[in-house]
Amino acid sequence: MVTKKSLEFMQSIKTNLRILFNKNRDHFTLENYYYSFLVVSDSASEVVIHYRKTVRPVIRQVIKDLLEVKILDYYPEANLIFEPFKYEEEVFWAHKKQAYLGNVDSQYFVAVKYANGNGVKRNRHLAILWFKKAASVGHVMAHYMLGIYYKEGNEVVQDFELAEKYLRFAAEKEEPKAQFALGALLHLHMKKVEEAKEWYQRAARQNNLEAQINLGVLFEEQGDLFHAQLWIKNAAQAGQVAAQYNLGYYYLNGIGVKKDHILALFWLKSAANKGYAKAQNYLGTFYETGISVLPDKKSALFWYEKAANKGNENGKNNFNRLKKNQRPTKDKIIDLMKKLKDK
Numbered sequence: 102m103v104t105k106k107s108l109e110f111m112q113s114i115k116t117n118l119r120i121l122f123n124k125n126r127d128h129f130t131l132e133n134y135y136y137s138f139l140v141v142s143d144s145a146s147e148v149v150i151h152y153r154k155t156v157r158p159v160i161r162q163v164i165k166d167l168l169e170v171k172i173l174d175y176y177p178e179a180n181l182i183f184e185p186f187k188y189e190e191e192v193f194w195a196h197k198k199q200a201y202l203g204n205v206d207s208q209y210f211v212a213v214k215y216a217n218g219n220g221v222k223r224n225r226h227l228a229i230l231w232f233k234k235a236a237s238v239g240h241v242m243a244h245y246m247l248g249i250y251y252k253e254g255n256e257v258v259q260d261f262e263l264a265e266k267y268l269r270f271a272a273e274k275e276e277p278k279a280q281f282a283l284g285a286l287l288h289l290h291m292k293k294v295e296e297a298k299e300w301y302q303r304a305a306r307q308n309n310l311e312a313q314i315n316l317g318v319l320f321e322e323q324g325d326l327f328h329a330q331l332w333i334k335n336a337a338q339a340g341q342v343a344a345q346y347n348l349g350y351y352y353l354n355g356i357g358v359k360k361d362h363i364l365a366l367f368w369l370k371s372a373a374n375k376g377y378a379k380a381q382n383y384l385g386t387f388y389e390t391g392i393s394v395l396p397d398k399k400s401a402l403f404w405y406e407k408a409a410n411k412g413n414e415n416g417k418n419n420f421n422r423l424k425k426n427q428r429p430t431k432d433k434i435i436d437l438m439k440k441l442k443d444k
Contacts, residue, residue: 326357378411
């Protein structure tokens, strides 16, 4: 949807172009320049995200036209504003030339650009082709990316054996993201739990937060609650939102730690404030039933609605029930607490 702000932004670019290419260029002053392009610079981070296909090409064209009239000869400080956009396409084509000549780092660079659509039109098939070229001569991250493509079936036929082959190569080169991804593949899809644990541990020791939380969950599944809470706590303290939710759940229910509703509230609120729906539903129940806080129907509704808006069914049901003023009975509260165990 095109908003009023984006239309105004586009109009400002058109106005700037008229200023720039007015025959009477003597009227183009430094003040005009700063007004025109600081607006573009300030707006780009917000607008381009949503209207990239429309806005970014216009910005590039503005820059191209400015360079043709040698604007940097008059205002060298303009380079600071041009920098994020100026050489994007030129750099891509320079790397592509080197990629054809066999430069493995350029092959990986080109693959990433095709995958993300930066400086070139997104093309996942070409991305895979260049990742394979880079991987064929041992590029570690190219192996990792191909492993992810085959693991997820992204633009290729899903193939766990190929995914394992590519991820294992990168994992053995001590790439933590590959170690985590290989662990997840072995754990969740290939049911090789003990080997998965080894790869999770290797990634977790390199501070991969996703590996730390998966390792904690795996220890919990195996009944080792002490090591489960150690890894979950480590990830939670580093800011991993799912780990913060899990740690709050552990403190609420005394899993691997001494039951502590104050710490449960702290960690669940940390996750809820980052938009984690299950934690938001928990907070609603805290405020509704008065766990570690004074009962507050308004706050309970606020958090239930937040969870519901994220698609959490328990949050939706709790919001609708509380909105109708149905105060839960003691049995209902016990039932609510049981339903909260929806990890």
